[in-house]
Amino acid sequence: MFGRKKKLLLPVETPETDQQPRVAPRSPSEAIKPMAAPPPPPRIRRRRGGLLATMSGLLTLFIAIAGAAIFGISILEKEVTAPGPLQADKIVVIPRNTGTNEIASMLKQEGVINQPFLFEAYALLNRQRGQLKAGEFQFKAGTSIEAAIDTLVEGKAILHSVTVPEGLTSDQIVRRLYDNEILAGDILETPREGTLLPDTYKFERGMTRQQIVNAMQAAQKQALTQIWGRRSTEIPVKTPQEMVILASIVEKETGRADERTRVAGVFMNRLTKRMKLQSDPTIVYGLVAGKGTLGRGITRAEITQATPYNTYVIEGLPPTPIANPGRAALEAVANPSRTKDIYFVADGSGGHAFAETLDQHNRNVARWRQIEKAKAAAGNADEVDKVEPDDDMGSVGGTSTVAQDQPAGARPGGRTGRARGFDASEGTERDPLKNKTFDLNTPKTVPALRQP
Structure with missing residues (x-):
């Protein structure tokens, strides 16, 4: 009895870890339950640099401005495409060398538009401020600001006509051109007889009489060249x-x-x-x-x-x-x-x-x-x-x-x-x-x- 040695059970040491010591389950059901995940490590706050903060702020501001601009443009598009105040078709003469602001005021005075500032702003945004043309234009009833600008940019001015009958002398043709009040300017000299081609010529208000004469002379030269080229070889005209x-x-x-x-x-x-x-x-x-x-x-x-x-x-x-x-x-x-x-x-x-x-x-x-x-x-x-x-x-x-x-x-x-x-x-x-x-x-x- 005294010869048997008792075996002493000493506790087993486990390596140290960052985890909490495992507690023995109290019951079999508790033993099969999963262990809870350890909590995340604490975040280390880093100090934000000045440049990054500035860029972030600017980006936010840009996004806000862009959103406001898109909203404003949509409102502007709605306004400029809305029917204008004009009740009936009207002809308006835009003199040469007239600025955009003057054109806007003129159209406001003639009752074509009612918002001259909006006219100027839209013309500027569409890069059409310097493309508005002078001339005599017809604006339809209810013309919108956008349509008015398009009319002036495209330059679709009203065309007048002067008819020169066959058989008139050059002196008679000159007098007929001077009788036309829509044409402007003087004729430098009476053209030589037979150098003008009678026809109906289209022109815009403000076109000069000399320009009509030049057009008639050019048309006569072209017609004479064509007709002479297909003449009969038997005629005595040389x-x-x-x-x-x-x-x-x-x-x-x-x-x-x-x-x-x-x-x-x-x-x-x-x-x-x-x-x-x-x-x-x-x-x-x-x-x-x-x-x-x-x-x-x-x-x-x-x-x-x-x-x-x-x-x-x-x-x-x-x-x-x-x-x-x-x-x-x-x-x-x-x-x-x-x-x-x-x-x-x-x-x-x-x-x-x-x-x-x-x-x-x-x-x-x-x-x-x-x-x-x-x-x-x-x-x-x-x-x-x-x-x-x-x-x-x-x-x-x-x-x-x-x-x-x-x-x-x-x-x-x-x-x-x-x-x-x-x-x-x-x-x-x-x-x-x-x-x-x-x-x-x-x-x-x-x-x-x-x-x-």
């Missing part, structure tokens, strides 16, 4: 200028589109046969120097009066055009009808009767005189002497006066009329070509060319 001269005579002789090529053919045949053109409008131009028309029949003295333009006296073409022909007259001369006609006279219907021989022409003249007598008997004698189609356009078909008791002549064209006239056509006893008192080669007896 230069573009000669084509313009003859086209101006054709333009003054007839106003009917279906006759132009045939009238041009008559003059081509006469040039080929070396016959005088005997065109009344050339007499008139030599007398008035392009200032207009006589407004009456041509007298005996005027038919026999030698001027550089009187084709009863001179051979071939006059020295310059007698008007500004249109595109159709130029086309007619470039490609005339292939005909043997060398005469024409008015037929009473606004057109002309053409003839290849003198006998045919005499019969046509006789019929025209019967028409004149019938009109006179019906009390319409005034219509016989009326210049066609009107004084501004010049005579069409000529204005020479042929007495009813004189033999019919061989003039290529023209109207018959007052009894105090006489037949001075080629081939008659009063043919001016038989008058040897004219010396066309001596300036002393042939009047100098009078400038318009």
Whole structure:
């Protein structure tokens, strides 16, 4: 009994850890429960630097400003696209060199907008402040600020027009441009005859008269180049200028589109046969120097009066055009009808009767005189002497006066009329070509060319 040693149970030492000592479970159920997680270690506060704090503050401020800007822009968009106060369409003229603030005030005064400051702000935000154009603009009823700015930026100004009829002289065209009150400025000088193309020209308010003249001259050069390039090679006209001269005579002789090529053919045949053109409008131009028309029949003295333009006296073409022909007259001369006609006279219907021989022409003249007598008997004698189609356009078909008791002549064209006239056509006893008192080669007896 004394020989057995008792085994002493000593406690087992465990290594030290940061964890709390494990407590023995008090019961089996407590033994199977999971142990609680240890608490997190305490956070060590670090001191924030100055630059980081500044950047954070600026970012916050930027976000706030951006949000406010987006909100403001949305409000601005709503305001500028809202219908304006204008109750009906209105035309407003914006003078040149007008600033944005002045334009805004002007539109406010005209009732187009009611918030001029908003107009300026929106124009500035859209970088359109310096793009607003001057001119005459039409604003629709209810035009918004945005639409008003777009109208001024796009420059869709109102276009006016000026119509220049075919057959006017350069002097008449200049006067017509001065009669237009929408055009501005002066014309430097009266253009040379035949250098302007009659047409309808569009322009904005404030455009100068000289700009219209320049446009007409450019259009004439372009048309002349095109038409001359496709001319017939059989015509006796040798230069573009000669084509313009003859086209101006054709333009003054007839106003009917279906006759132009045939009238041009008559003059081509006469040039080929070396016959005088005997065109009344050339007499008139030599007398008035392009200032207009006589407004009456041509007298005996005027038919026999030698001027550089009187084709009863001179051979071939006059020295310059007698008007500004249109595109159709130029086309007619470039490609005339292939005909043997060398005469024409008015037929009473606004057109002309053409003839290849003198006998045919005499019969046509006789019929025209019967028409004149019938009109006179019906009390319409005034219509016989009326210049066609009107004084501004010049005579069409000529204005020479042929007495009813004189033999019919061989003039290529023209109207018959007052009894105090006489037949001075080629081939008659009063043919001016038989008058040897004219010396066309001596300036002393042939009047100098009078400038318009």
